[in-house]
Every structure is written in structure tokens, then in C-alpha cells.
Amino acid sequence: MEVHDLQETARRIRLLDLETVYRAGAGHIGGEMSAIDILTSLYFHTLRVDPSHPDKPERDRFILSKGHTACALYTTLAVRGFFKEELLQSFLQPYSALNGHPNRVKVAGVETNTGCLGHGLPIGVGMAKAAKISGEHWRVFVLCGDGELQEGSNWEAAMAAAHFKLDNLTVIVDNNRLQQGARVSDTNELAPIAEKFSAFGWATCVVDGHDMKQLCDAFDARATTAGQPTCIVANTFKGQGISFMKDRVEWHHKVPDKDQYEQARQELEELIA
């Protein structure tokens, strides 16, 4: 998919995510808006996945380590064809497959159950190691929140990934600089993130996490360094695409009221050509 189409797809996914969260009356819309351009570029450009055969052994793997933004993953998977878009209407409803955090047993395309922060990267290391042992060529992508990197388990995994020379592993840090309660810098500062990964032995780059061209180029296999895992720090904004949500900490899990929903919807629709 070309850049323009990716942008259109991302806008459509944002709109679906907004509708889904508004209908359910719950969700983590701020972090979803910050991650959707990353998810779109992965699922519509980079990942070698087959929605009709979601368990194909040689598929690329994606882990949403920031599992609270499940709705963004569900909408992306639905638009990509892993399941019908109508299923989104059941988000958070009793017995729905679409829980507040993704469940691989119930949702096609989900690789592992996330929700506890700091779990995705270790699992990604295991997946990448499995490919190396088997001589397979699938790649592994893990999307972490920046605040999530406060969990020590990430750094256990970061050490191991470099030690095992897992150049088939890419972690993308959704660097929106806001965590649940406050700015990351006012809570437990993580900057400089790229330098930290670099010190652990990773190849790193910093991109605009809302620029499809930059994201796709960074995800390209040709951009990886032999013998090193890759960390892409994607600078993003919480609430990207909706003016009154952008870079506002309260939209971590706030739900728009009717007026806010109409305004957000109008803003996103105007963006769609």
C-alpha cells in the first residue's frame, strides 16, 4: 500500500476506534490514537500475514505489548480482514471475544495475551529466537508504550536480544511522552530512550510516528543491522488526529461525551478525502 492509501486507512481505523470506544463507553482512546499510524503501516505495508490463515507458521509476528490499546488492534485487524468489522460492536460486551485486553485464544491475529505491561518484549525475544533456531525468516515486531519501559522486564529482554544477536526482532516505542497519570518526564523519566537501547547493543533510529513514509522505511528489512535487534523510537502524540485530545494526559482512558464524539468524528471525517 502506498503512503496516501496508508494515511486513508489510518484515518478510517481512527474513526472506527472512536466509534467503538464511544459505543462501549470505555477504552484507552488517547494511546490508541498515538499507535494507529504504527499499526496501520505494519499491517498494511510491512507484516507478511494472511488473514485467512492467521496461524501460518512462517508468518511475521506482531505483539501489542501496550495491551490496553486493544481496541486499536481490534479495529486494525478487522479492517485488515482477520474478522468482520461488525464484531467490533461487541467490544467489552458480556462474553465478547473483544475484551479490554487482547486474547489470542479468542481473537484471530492476536499472538499472545497482553495487558500486564513489560511482557511483550520477552515474548518477542522468544519468538525471534525460535525463528533463528529453526532457520526461518519471519520477523517479530513488538509495540511498547514509552511509559511501559519503566517495567524492568523490558531491560532483561533488551539484554538478551542483543546477546542473542536477534536481528529479526524490532521493538517500536510509541513515544507519546504521557503515561496514565502524568507526563513520563514528571513521573520517572526514560529519555534518552534510543541511547539506552543503543547502550544495550541495539541498532536504533528515531522517526516521526505519524509519518507513514518514515515508519515504512524504518520497518523495512533492508533498514536492519545484521547481528543486532532494532529499536525504533516513534515520536507520537497521545490523541493524535483529534484536536482536543492531542497531547492531553486525561485522554489516557477518558471517554468522549456526545458533543465531543460529534466533534471528533467531524474532525476525522474531514481528514478522509
Added chain:
Amino acid sequence: MSTTTSLHDCRDAFVTTLQEEASRNSQIVAVCNDSIGSSKLAGFASHWPERLINVGIAEQNLVGVGAGLANGGKIPFVCAASCFLTGRALEQIKADVAYSQANVKLCGISSGMAYGELGPTHHSIEDFAWMRVLPGIVIIAPADPAETRSAVQFAVNHAGPVFLRLSRVGVPELFDTDHAFSVGKADLLQDGGDLTIIANGTLTHRAMDAAKLLEKLGIQARVLNMGTVSPLDTEAIVKAAEQTGAIITCEEHSVYGGLGSSVAEVVVQHQPVPMKILGVPGIFAPTGSANFLLDEFGMAPEGICEAGRHLVGNKLVGNKGK
């Protein structure tokens, strides 16, 4: 202890079987946390260096990596001292293994009080409790080399999470070498009608010795080896309660939340009878070897026998009162 036969470290049967299985099944990998020595994986590492993944001293990563390997089609045997494996990585075991239904084999090495004098930081007397509240994990505590061997073979072939609770404390051979472990089924080691002793792991042979002492007192004890704590053999427990009217449980674990609690949950809901739960009595153990501590906590054969005599006495008094 009155055992006269030679004693075996079940880690040997564990690694021998794991290597046999690994030579037939290239998907089997071993994952460890700088624990090649304590998990006896040196042989595995020399045969299949590329299939031995040592993540260093990092248990959260250890279990996460295991889950990722399983996603990639491997059958990972994640080997670490049980105290660190189940304690440090409990959330990874819950979310990445149990909830995700990942095909990971968690091997808790040197469980219970096997580390003896190293003290409560290294004791793993909470692991039955922590593992059994997580849905979908098969929990096995083998009692001798043959059961260990059979349990490893089961773990390879079972699609889903398994927790294999292993000790390093010597135990005698209880089963024939071709013993076929049956998941969720207790082994009737000795029949009797006066009371039932239920044990597993390092306690089974002590329970057998206790039954011999009870026999000298004219008390016929049934002995059940409950190798699988989850799924539990509720049928054998209910039958034991109905037919013998009194149950003692013995385990190298806290008296809270382990084998005794599991059995009691069945007994109180199906066939209430007098019970005695023997184990570590809700304290951090004092300094001592595993065998010393088990004796101290009333689980020498003589201690179990005494608990049995007392329980049968209570049962008779209770009946007379009716």
C-alpha cells in the same frame, strides 16, 4: 528415616528422559537462567548447544522467552530453581503461559525445601498454591525416578502448560521402571480401610514407611500417591473418604494452599471426614536440611504414624458419640 534402599536424585531421571525425547523431537528446547548446573543441563547443552537458551539471571524474561518459543512452534522446557521460577515470574506464568495457553513446560527444580540450609529465600513451599490457582496448568510432583521419567514424557506430548515440580532430595524407587504416569489419577500404593495417607513428591516414600508403622499398631492405612495436584483425582479422594473415614495429607509445601488444601476442598464438599494436613506449618523454616525440616515438621514416618494413630482415635471417639 528407615529406608534401606539406595536413594535417587530425580533430576537425573528428568534430564536423561529430556535428552531421549530431544533426540527424537527437534522442537524440544531447554531454557534456563544461569542454571545449567543446578538443572543438570550440561549434557543437553553439549548435544544441542543451539537448543539450550540461557537468558542469564532474569526470570521474567526466562518465562516470557519460553512463551515466545512456544509461539514459534518449539516445546520449551523452562528450567529454574522453583522458588525463583514461580515467585519472580508469577505474572508471566499467569498471563504469558496459563492465560495464553502457551505450550510451555515449567520445570521447578529443587522445589520444596531442597535447598535446606540456604533458607526460606530458596525454599519453594508456595509453588503448588501459586500454580494451582491459575487455570489450565497441569501440576505434577513425581515421587521417584520412574514417575519423573513418565511425567517428562507426558509433558512433551501434552499440548499446553505443565508445571513439573522436581526435587534434588534423594528418594527410593517406588515404581517399576516402566511405570506409566497417568495424569489426574492417583496411584494406590497400598490398600487399607482405617485411614488414607495422601502424599506426593519426596513425601510418598515417607508415607509408605508410616503405613508400615501403623500396621504394627493394627491400623490398616491406604496410601495414595497424588502425583498430579491439578487436575486432581477427586474420585480417589471421595472414595478414600467414604471407605476409610479419615485422611492425612503429607507434602513438602506450606500447609496452606497445596496438596492438603486441594484434598480438603474435595472432602468438605463431597464427603466430610476428619483430616490432618501435614506440611510446613505456616512459618519461614529454621535452618536445617530438607530431611531434617520434614522430620521437625512431623513428617518423619514416626510423625506421620502418630498423626494417623491420633486421627483414627478421633474417628472412633466420634463414632461412639453418635
